[in-house]
Amino acid sequence: MNTENSLNHTKWECKYHIVWIPKYRKKSLYKDLRQYLGATLKDLARQKECKIEEGHLMSDHVHILISIPPKYSVSQVVGFIKGKSAISIARTYMGRRKNFTGQSFWARGYYVSTVGRDEETVRNYIKHQEDEDKRIEQLDLF
DSSP, X not given: OOOOEEOSSOEEOOEEEEEEOXXXXXXXXXXXXXXXXXXXXXXXXXXXXXXXXXXXXXXXXXXXXXXXXXXXXXXXXXXXXXXHHHXXXXXXXXXXXXXXXXXXXXXXXXXXXXXXXXXXXXXXHHHHHHHHHHHHHHHHTO
């Protein structure tokens, strides 16, 4: 997937596998919220000139493969996406209109890994992670 992007004086291909969780790892990413969050995360990424290449919202965590231009740091983009999406969730689903002091939906921190030549492996992992979790859960029952 050699798709190089370009800025005025730069050609780049910077992709990252990022995972983060809701606060207290509550299983709160269900149904309506899941569909709403997918569109919201893509829109927020677009605002920072990023593109979510692949993504999957599990019930208790988020996996994305994102392309970030070199003019932004990973922490800057993730902080923006998590912060703005938490505000959006609070407004839409928790009835809050203002005063977001102390309100947070996402836990602090995240996992990030650079994606080099094994991009296809990461894409498959993100797509099939839910199936793998279910399979492992079934093994634990016995």
